[in-house]
Amino acid sequence: MAKNAEETRFELQKARMLKAAAKCFNQKGYSGTSLRNVADVLGLTDAALYYYVRNKEELVYLCYVRAADLGREALERAAAEGENGMDIMLRYFRYHIEMMVGDRGPIAIMSEIPSLEAAHRDEVLELSRQHSTNFEAVLETGIRDGSIADCNVRMTGNAIMGSINWIPKWYHGDTEMGRKLVTEFPEILARGLSAKPSID
């Protein structure tokens, strides 16, 4: 039986490796995690990782591409399902956070982009920039359709993305906190965006 690319043992193991690496990098930082650390999580030897990636730089690079992909996926799904700007936002927050705290997490914090080699750095920066642009576009949609209050989209976008990107710094897998994150964090972020007057 033919397996598609993501079902081969190789691809499954590689995916496991990226998650393990993201976890280590988020917790111990880039310099603080050795390939040995990542290998330990997987029950492998550090040298075995080289069967999947050329070097440590590529491991980080792939973690970041994955992070960008998951962020894009969350935003695209939200945009496809949402009714208006604010609705898309709320969905995006939820989908993205669900990924972070759920089975597909953790998602690597892109703290070390400048350490990537030129081509990789440029690519990740472009993905990152693209996500910001798409996010700002949703803000503008919301402002136009009246669901989101008028605001400086660039700065508001940076503020919100900062809140989200920082989550792995203080969330470390506590299930109860994960539940609250999914239900309450989106509201907190959206609260400042609402165009509707809040009634006491």
Add this chain to the structure above:
Amino acid sequence: MAKNAEETRFELQKARMLKAAAKCFNQKGYSGTSLRNVADVLGLTDAALYYYVRNKEELVYLCYVRAADLGREALERAAAEGENGMDIMLRYFRYHIEMMVGDRGPIAIMSEIPSLEAAHRDEVLELSRQHSTNFEAVLETGIRDGSIADCNVRMTGNAIMGSINWIPKWYHGDTEMGRKLVTEFPEILARGLSAKPSID
């Protein structure tokens, strides 16, 4: 004439070094910046840095302590001057951001706390925890005095601190952007906190 501790050549140079290091660490990450990089900013040789710190770990540690100190200073000043919870918040946002983008900046992002040696790590974590607690206390003050809407203070605090801590990731010294940051960012953060209904 007697000079106080912060006016000696030694202390001035050390302070310059911490700023240079914070700038490098924020831009290139911990692993991405060598002592050579930091020394270059100062027009010194890497070995010269050892006259001021025992090793690279201590350099990071001191950057983090400084970051914590400046954050505390901003919050204390805000608390001393503010009229109510919301007013304290707005002042804190402004004071803290002014430090980041002004002469006292940049302020190091605490991305590598886990890489610190045990005693330093514990101390920085404690400072960090203390700041969070103080911040949450202001939120609670505001909720009690009616200036801030009722909210989950722990999570709201994490959201806001994330926004602030992330600033150095995208702000790199553009003066015009710095001005906007000081004037507009506090409003953006405060918007979601307001207990007052927003009127169109």
Add this chain to the structure above:
DNA sequence: GTATCATTTTAATCCAGATTAAAATTATTA
């Protein structure tokens, strides 16, 4: 102006952790 202290450099060493090559093991195919 000399002695003393402060600061920086030069020129090595050192080392954790990345990387590699070859061998060993495990899975797959026919």
Add this chain to the structure above:
DNA sequence: TAATAATTTTAATCTGGATTAAAATGATAC
């Protein structure tokens, strides 16, 4: 089952950048 391919390990090497010691330079005091 034998043969081949995929995966992992063992056991080295390699290396950038941290660290150190001693010498050189610069400042300050007397």
